[in-house]
Amino acid sequence: MTYKRIRQVYQIVFFSLFVFLLTVATMGLVDRFHTNLFLDMSALSGVATIISQHNLAGGMIIGIVILAMTLFLGRFFCGWICPMGTCQQAASHLAKPSTSKERYVRNTYSRLQKIKYLILLIFLVCAVFGVILSGYLDPISLITRVSVTIVHPILNLLANRIVSQTVAFDVTALTGAIFIAVTLLNLFQPRFWCRTLCPLGALLGVFSRKPVLRMVRDEEKCIHCGLCRQHCQGACEIDKNLIPAECVMCMNCIDICPVRAIEFTSTLRPQKSTSSTDSTLENSPDMVPTVPLNRRDFLLSGIVAIFSVGVLRNLKNVLTRGYEKRIRPPGALPEGDFLARCVRCGQCMTVCPTNVIQPAKTETDLEGLWTPILNMNSGYCDYDCTHCSQVCPTHAIRPITIEEKHQKGFAKIGTAFVDQSRCLPWSFGKTCLVCQEVCPVSPKAIFHQIRSFQTRDGQTIELHVPVIDSLACIGCGACQYNCPVQDLPAIRVTSIGEYRSPDRKLNLRNPT
Incomplete structure (x- = not known):
């Protein structure tokens, strides 16, 4: 079996x-499987968390181990494990070049990389200031x-097409x-x-600049046919001066070489003088730098990061009040x-059984x-559920038990508040006990008082x-979600x- 088939x-x-x-997570089986396995594999999230919080959630040590393995094996995670990389590789076939010249040009290293x-x-600079932005592009x-x-709601809709209630999320259009x-x-470049x-590939690339194991091309055997570059997925210049930081370990070059001039081997063992080793790279006049950023790039990135932190923190200070949602x-x-x-x-949105956890839009800065917020118009927080706290890979939502909850x-x-202008008993003189019936706490956080009202004809x-007992209310949103006033519920959290x-905190003490 070829390396390509094995990969x-x-x-x-x-x-x-x-x-x-992901499937078992949507089924709520978070206590039986390590549903965070791939999120824990992200070395970028792990490093950013260490920089910003100076500690690391237990499972994310897996990402640090992968980062260490990159020193020996190069960017093997990108070419063999990463689900995003697999999707991108599959999408690259949408516009597969028809000629060898086109393939050669498309797989040439670009400064855009x-x-x-x-x-x-x-x-990373933002993380130093406690601002985690890596999640956007990790x-x-x-x-x-x-x-x-996107995928889960579509599958849920197909599976429950005869049921009126299906899973749905905000900002789906933007994410899609x-x-x-x-x-x-990928139509322009594989x-x-x-x-x-x-950015995760960049982090792994930094650690794989000089891996112990990598592709080595034998200059004596090489016939310079260019087939290796035509089938290269990383544009790592394998046919000239290999750039290990760009190699995703696809192994296509080994399989496609007609004279077996390329092998995956250790760089620690003695190499032939004519092989593509570090010495030939350093002496090559047209080599691509192994460190792709110069001082100007570092300075520009630092300025952008500090400016971003300043803007975000300023907005947070200005708009701290008013985020009732x-x-x-x-x-x-x-x-x-x-x-x-x-x-x-x-x-956390995946495992939520009521679909109340939604991605934030204008509810935050x-x-x-x-980030996850609770939209009580989409669902409610189940009183006997703590799934979201069990699956958070970074412990932004710390683990809690049912007893603690x-x-x-x-x-x-x-806290829930009654809008008397929209409440059926308060404003319309209609009997309604829904909010009290669905309140899960004991004793009920919503109780009823008897009030006298005068009807239109004078009766x-x-x-x-x-009436809300604010000390007993936990803000679960069951009352808001089940309120019969649909467009803008008469009771809101x-x-x-x-x-x-x-x-x-609510200051409900009587003035003295």
Whole structure:
């Protein structure tokens, strides 16, 4: 079996495993399987978390191990394991060149490939200031987010086409547009994402500049036919001066070489003087630098990163008040720590059984875009569910138990308020007990008082009207979701009173 076939088998196996873990996550089987396996494999998320929070969630040590293995094996993760890389490789066949010349040109190294290193540097500098932006372009977070907000709802709709209620998410159009754009870029260059934009690939590339094992071309055997470059997925200049940081270990060059001039071998053993070794690279006048960024690039990236941090932090300070819809899942860390950890992977949305967890849009500032918030019009927080806290790869939502969630005030995520101008008993004189019936806490956080109302014809009637016990309310949103007033519910939950923010406590003490 050729190296290419072996690699394809591994890609199929790992991609199938990725799909399987997402599927079992949607089924709520988070306690039986390691559904975060691929998210934990992201060395970028791990490094960014270490820089911003100076610690690392337990499972993400896997990503650090992969980063260490890259020192020996090069970017094997990109070519053999990464589900995003597998998708991009498959998409590259959409515009497969028909001639050898076209293939040769498309697989030539481009200076654009250093863009991913600029992106990586910006993300790492932002992490120094506690701003995590890597989740926007981290390939594992991106492919998970696409699967959660687009693929899963479509499959759910097909499976439940006779049922009126299906899974749906906000910002689906934006997420889909980004993924489609990234995919269509393969029409211009194979694996465009992997070569030019992927910050995780850039991080692995930095660690694979001089791997122990890599492709070595024997100059004595080489006939300079160019077949290796024509089938190269990383545009790593294998037929001239190999750029190890760009090689995704696809192994196509080994299989396609007609004279077996290329082999995957250790660079520690003595090489022939005519082989493509480090010495020939250093002496070559037309070599591509192994460090793709110069001092100007570093300076530019640093300025952009610091400017971005300043803008985001300024917006956060200006707009701190007024985010009444910024309701985080139970177990979420205080907002600053939460944003410094969340990688926007969407895993919490995957496992939520009621579809209440949605990607943020205007509910937060720019730094919070795509982070999880609870939209009580889409669902409600199940009183006996803690799945979201069990799957967060960075512990932005810390693990909690059902018992902890049931403790009074321990996982309070907001407070419900009755809008008397829209409430059926208060405003229309109609009997309604829905909000009290669905309240899950005991004793009920919603109780009814008897009030007298005068009808249009002058008669006096007595009705039960809902009243909120703010100390008992946990902000689960069951009342809002089930309110019969559909467009703008008569009872709504805001983030005031949430347990994680002392400055948002309800001050209900009587004045003295």
